[in-house]
Amino acid sequence: MATYKRYETKAGKKWLVQYRTPDHRPTTKRGFANKRDAERWFATIEVDMMKGAYVAPSRGLVSVQAVYDEWLTTLVVSANTLATRKSTWANHVEPRWASTNIGDVTVAAVETWVQKMRSAGVGVPTMENAVGVLRMVCKHAVKTRRIIANPAEDISLPKRAHTTRNYLTHDQVALLVEELTEGATMVRFLAYTGLRWGEMAGLRVGDFNMLRRTIDVHTSITDGEETGMTKNGGRRTVPLPKFLTDDVSKLMAGKGRDSLVFTTSEGTAMDNDNYRKRAFAAAVKRCGSQDLTFPTKLTLHDLRHTAASLAVSVGANPLVVQRMLGHKSAAMTLDVYSDLFDTDLHAVADALDAVVSRRVSGE
Incomplete structure (x- = not known):
């Protein structure tokens, strides 16, 4: 009563x-x-x-900031992911929610916040990250019995606009490699293995099995610092195409098992932004002047997309591409690269049509 x-x-x-x-x-x-x-x-x-x-209402009389600080101590993620979540909190979540009691966060208030971000021109990926951080903080509050339910759990967000990815052909990869003044082997390696930049930068000699032509991917380097884990926190084995072994072996010459394979001329870890400004951007521009179909807005991350595209072009199925790229699931791979596998649907239909047509004509 x-x-x-x-x-x-x-x-x-x-x-x-x-x-x-x-x-x-x-x-x-x-x-x-x-x-x-x-x-x-x-x-x-x-x-x-x-x-x-x-859950007693008094349990919710603690600020979202306090719950966020507590939640941070429970995270087991890469340095890059941690930095992204901290930045998202500081720029988008903290200004609105830090001083609010966790028990006063409501679905209506979260929806109003999302609409204000949208009106302010905040991009959909940024909104996804912002609501994601608040959702995880509120989930921690539910777990620690400060609130009954998560008010940020089922918040509707605008759909992302379709992004056209840049995929290079084999010939375009070769052209890019020819135009590079440095890091040619590294770029070719990225285009055919699909590793993330940080994963490539963190590879050591001992991670390669040249006899079996495999690479043990288990760590990453971000901004020159080793995080100790890949983006998804796991490790995977990636095949090394035979045509890359000689060039990669040359980079390993005279190095110990714990030495980095891909380094600057000074022997330090490769930095994405520095390399792009120093060599990659200019090479891409030169390629564009020679090949009118060459994507002039190509990024280093597009080399990962290229690896997926080239793998699919030779018959790799979603599960193989998933393992190669280190996605959490084949469903994620299909979602990210649905445009690549769409062509497979037509190939399957054509193959079925050919089989049935032969049977019918044989009858």
């Missing part, structure tokens, strides 16, 4: 609910605009008490 009372505030009249918790302690919940809202709130709480899922 509950008692509903009206009381005065500077902002006007409000309603409160007096009730007993499952351990029979009297408690009060204030701040309702009208009695109906108070009754609806208690009806939900009463159901939670019957189900054993009750």
